[in-house]
Amino acid sequence: MNRVAMRFEELKKTGRKAFIPYIVGGDPDLTSLPLVLETLVQSGADLIEIGVPFSDPLADGPVIQAASVRARQNGCTLDKLFSTLTPVAARLPVPLILMVYYNQLYLRGVSRFLAEANTAGVAGLIIPDLPPEDATELRASAAALGIGLNFLVAPTSKEERIRLAAAASTGFLYTVSVKGVTGARHTLPPELPGFIQRVKTLSPRPVAVGFGINTPEQARMIAGLADGVIVGSALVQAIAEDPQLKKMASLARTLREAI
């Protein structure tokens, strides 16, 4: 069993729901990445999602786009990201999951990317623009290395696609809460609870919900229905507003408590 799945098993035993913060790797710069990750762990993260900065993040809203630009401007490359992660991942008690667009993985070569990610201590992958039916090679490589794959389902996914994504996922099933790109929403769609329940019944894998979640109330509502809550843009925005990370840490703690 991969470390992502193991983490969810452990949490289940203690009756805890997963808090999964997302940050952009190398935002504002790579030097601060270890401290960002450590601060998130101290604030109660159970797993951490690290976005790989990309030139064309078409699933992301303005906050994460801007973070991606900052990270690239400050010199974040794949090689540097991996080498920065290697020592930190080894000492952090939580699994790290990379969120990476498929072109980056594809151009490096699927098996090479996975091998390098594995060496860097990455426990799982999310590829927001790769449907499970196009992931044959990736699934084989990831299984061989014990890297957890976490495919996505969306409110537009029909039952057969939810089953397909769940079957291909070896970590958790990433359930996108809204029709749209990443970014904080004042209100989540009224049909969301029903959608999460439907995904839960169809998925043998743990279900974590992301996109749009930014308040403790929203996080609490989701945690009541799903196995995990993913918060990205709100934390990324907090880092942008306060590079000292106090704001991010305080938001993370509030969310953790709500979950």
Place this chain on the structure above:
Amino acid sequence: MPETLMAALDELAAAYQRYATTPEFQQELAELSRFYAGRPTPLYYAERFSRELSQGRIYLKREDLTHTGAHKINNALGQILLAKRMGKRRIIAETGAGQHGVATATVAARFGLECVVYMGELDMARQALNVFRMKLLGAEVRPVTSGSRTLKDATNEAIRDWVTNVDDTYYLIGSVVGPHPYPEIVRDFQTVIGRETKAQLAELAGRLPDYVVACVGGGSNAMGVFTPFLPDPNVKLVGVEAAGKGLNTTEHAAALAKGKPGILHGAKSYVLADPDGQIIEASSISAGLDYPGVGPEHSFLKDSGRVEYQTIDDQEALDAFVFLTRTEGIIPALESAHAVAAGMKLARKLKRDEIMVINLSGRGDKDIPTVAATMGVKL
């Protein structure tokens, strides 16, 4: 592609299968093409242009004479008929040079549908005339300020809009790029160019051409004119990419010549990317060719060897722009001027009675300010 759009893409593919082949759809499209868009466009023997350059005969397929001034209207009409049948009330599009945006705004006005066009800020500055045309037509033009602020980023933004408004919105993509089934749909609606060319040349010359030349950004006019000739092995097909300031610089848009297989906008094709997989910003004097990817079928045709792909730089395109204007009184779009320039080079090799067709995909009115600026002329 993001999972959110997978159902919409399936729905589109099913709707296309269901409607596009029906006689009723075909008839409506044929009538609009004839009475609204001005088809068939002439296949014009460019006698003076030919004689100046060549022993052979060079014909121009006059897509510049369509309503809105470029081949883009063929696809826009086809897709809006599809959107209407799918019950969508809102149309979104991306545009580079603005020709696809204008074509989309035009058909949206014709069918009374809401229209939002995403356009890179840089392209909006280069193509101010087309921006105003779209607004006049009732479309909202949303400036895109991310990334290179050109076509690639406008496409990202259109996809983000579609993910958000997928229920009531039809994404009317303008080239043979993007996720399946778009490359197929756009190609099919553009194939009218090649079908007409083949029939017209049979009538005018009683035979097939020896060369067919077309410019390639995403590659829709090229797919449109090439497709009916693919089964004819003696017809040499030449696609022309933009070499910008030169293939050995970083400022070009030649994805087939200098790119590598990658994934952009939901399609696997040649793309300009660095070793980290970051998409490299394309560059060309012509906004419509300024795209770091290319339609996946062009990648296939390059690898199979059926189409030969060449490149033309900014200066060569400008020279061809002026040459065609002076010899024929036809001002080509800067995009099409790339095909004209490649045709001029090939023309020297043409033997007596050999025939070349250049697809003149659009007219150059929109490019006058750009060209004037390169000549140091203030308008």
